[in-house]
């Protein structure tokens with residue numbers, strides 16, 4: 001069964017049918033879904049969902065676009081829940097220079113703060129990088145000592161050369177809808193050269209809906225389309241890619257197998 005390692009079930013667009021979507025996970029061959037927080041509120045909703053639904057796990061964190069919301073109070077809350085059985089990671093954290101109005105220096109400081117938090121709580125990190133690849137790599141390399149529990153560059157959109165540097169840090173790469181897009185070169189040019197034991201399946205729902213549902217609201221069940229494309233790229237069967245990526249997800253997010 002499939003694992004969606006990155007979804008935002010807390011999104012408003014699911015408020016009328018979330019129950020239904022989660023109830024259908026099994027029929028849609030979905031084993032587990034990680035709800036990824038991007039601020040205090042979405043992180044709290046994620047924790048509530050883990051209590052309500054067996055198949056839902058949570059990641060807690062403040063997205064770079066919300067960097068100014070990372071207060072001492074938020075950090076204290078995160079520390080108080082980090083040891084919960086179903087809180088599997090800190091994220092999404094990182095740098096976003098594309099649409100963010102938050103100052104770069106603040107984004108960098110909050111990114112490092114949360115790398116420290118994850119290390120202290122023995123959790124892996126889920127990293128979001130947009131238009132900030134060089135700065136993000138510098139931070140990761142300078143704080144390698146905080147990456148003892150590893151992490152993933154989610155929705156990977158960087159080059160192969162960049163990926164090679166990231167591999168030296170022992171991190172993973174998450175792929176979602178964009179690898180299925182007709183105009184995407186990522187799949188052929190980068191994905192197929194990555195070690196198969198370092199890739200994860202994700203959707204980033206409700207965003208980035210895979211082909212042929214592009215334009216519709218994304219849902220964790222469409223992670224099947226991401227897995228299918230990965231299988232094509234690596235020349236293995238869909239069931240093999242599911243087995244491999246599940247093992248990868250469980251290696252990174254240790255609490256998924258507890």
Ligand SMILES: [Zn+2]
Pocket residue numbers: 092128129154155
């Ligand atoms: Zn993201």
Ligand SMILES: [Zn+2]
Pocket residue numbers: 006008036092204
């Ligand atoms: Zn996301």
